[in-house]
Amino acid sequence: MARAGTLYGVGVGPGDPELMTLKAARILAAAPVVAYFAKSGRTGNARTIVEGALGPAAEEMRLDYPFTTEIPVSDPRYLPEMATFYDDAAARVGARLEAGTDVAVLCEGDPLFYGSYMYLHDRLAGRYTCEVVPGITAMSGCWARAGRPMTRGDDVLCVLSGTMAEDRLAERLAGADAAVIMKAGLNLAKIRAALQRAGKLGRAVYVERGTTAQERLVPLAELADERGPYFSLVLVPTERRTV
Incomplete structure (x- = not known):
């Protein structure tokens, strides 16, 4: 055979x-x-x-x-x-x-x-x-390009989907030291609102088409767009410094 x-x-x-x-x-x-x-x-x-x-x-x-x-x-x-x-x-x-x-x-x-x-x-x-x-992964390529350390020490990283309901997003974000929100493009308004509720909007960085020639990085709080391309995500780095 x-x-x-x-x-x-x-x-x-x-x-x-x-x-x-x-x-x-x-x-x-x-x-x-x-x-x-x-x-x-x-x-x-x-x-x-x-x-x-x-x-x-x-x-x-x-x-x-x-x-x-x-x-x-x-x-x-x-x-x-x-x-x-x-x-x-x-x-x-x-x-x-x-x-x-x-x-x-x-x-x-x-x-x-x-x-x-x-x-x-x-x-x-x-x-x-x-x-x-x-x-x-897209997220590791994007946080390298953003130059933002994501986790330190025993921080917990939460990977979420932007397709989740706003209440669930806000709840998960509130309990995480750091987060990555995938599938952000069509869900930016909801993601922004969830981060605001979780008190973490000021830390969030929006990245689309990361590592490519069309790359775009901007603080999410300053982003006026309500929609982005499919290949986009939001980084929420840790605030803590351990040393």
């Missing part, structure tokens, strides 16, 4: 191509098939990051989302349609693995931290040899 291919979940970092790991670069240079998620009609952030890093004979497999931010997660269509999309994507990737071909799936940031790759991993990792290549 022929050997099935290996599935690679490859973290390519937060945006700056130089922040991709040597291991990721090595695997991508050799991968016969490179799959990546993208919005229909767009190149996709992960694919943009690896421009020039793929082997000259690599076959590219686009996995176009049925929608991105067009409908909210709360819409009754969202979960079933996304599940069908990931089932179909896993079937396409699985067919190549079954034929004995290795497939590298790109993922911006880290594959297992809010990454779309994980939904293929859920469906395929139990059936095929799989290797996950960790990547620099």
